[in-house]
Amino acid sequence: MTEKIWIGAIYLKDEGGYEIVLKSLRHYKNRLRTIGNSPELKDSAGMFAPILNQQAMKTVPKINEVIQKIQDNIWDTRSVSKLNEDVPFLEKALSCYEADIHKAHDIGHEYFVKLVGNMAEAKNDLKTIKIALEKIKQYSE
Numbered sequence: 610m611t612e613k614i615w616i617g618a619i620y621l622k623d624e625g626g627y628e629i630v631l632k633s634l635r636h637y638k639n640r641l642r643t644i645g646n647s648p649e650l651k652d653s654a655g656m657f658a659p660i661l662n663q664q665a666m667k668t669v670p671k672i673n674e675v676i677q678k679i680q681d682n683i684w685d686t687r688s689v690s691k692l693n694e695d696v697p698f699l700e701k702a703l704s705c706y707e708a709d710i711h712k713a714h715d716i717g718h719e720y721f722v723k724l725v726g727n728m729a730e731a732k733n734d735l736k737t738i739k740i741a742l743e744k745i746k747q748y749s750e
Contacts, residue, residue, distance in 0.1 A: 616747035618690040626744060627683050629737045630699055631676060637702035638672040640709065640724060641665035648718050671698065696745055703745075707738045 620626040644650055644665045675695050682688035692699075710731045713721035725731045 614749040615690050615693040616749060617693060617696065617745035618686055620741070620744035620747075621679070621692065622683060622686050622689045624744075626741050627679055629734060629741050630703065630745075631679060632734070633702040633706040633738065633741075634672050634676050634679075634699075636706040636709065636724070638669055640705055641668055641672075643720075643724065646720055648720055672702070675699070699745055700742060703738050703742050707735060707742075710735055 617626075621630060640647075642665070645662055650661060675692075675698060678692060678695070679689075682691070709721055710725055712718065713725040713728060714732065722728070
């Protein structure tokens with residue numbers, strides 16, 4: 610039986626998917642660093658805010674680690690394939706960026722608009738995020 614190949618590695622390396630993944634990871638890190646300013650956190654359970662802030666700060670080093678892994682290994686398909694263990698984390702970052710784009714566009718809250726930045730560019734990223742979310746989950750048959 611042949612070993613399955615992670616299609617996500619091909620997407621990241623050969624199709625330039627690493628760009629949206631890195632952008633999403635950086636956004637996710639920014640989101641976690643500013644989570645205390647999030648209207649969702651301010652409007653909801655105040656007693657959980659310190660716990661959420663603490664968890665967010667624990668996640669930032671993991672984001673830095675994954676960003677570094679991608680940057681160090683993007684030019685070698687075998688090395689990029691090792692990122693398959695980070696797929697759930699990559700999905701979380703992509704989904705966070707996607708959700709925040711929608712919140713910035715649909716709600717227009719200043720926090721999300723500032724977090725997302727260039728709205729025209731972010732709206733263009735939505736299609737790329739969708740493709741990335743599909744491709745990073747795929748394996749060959």
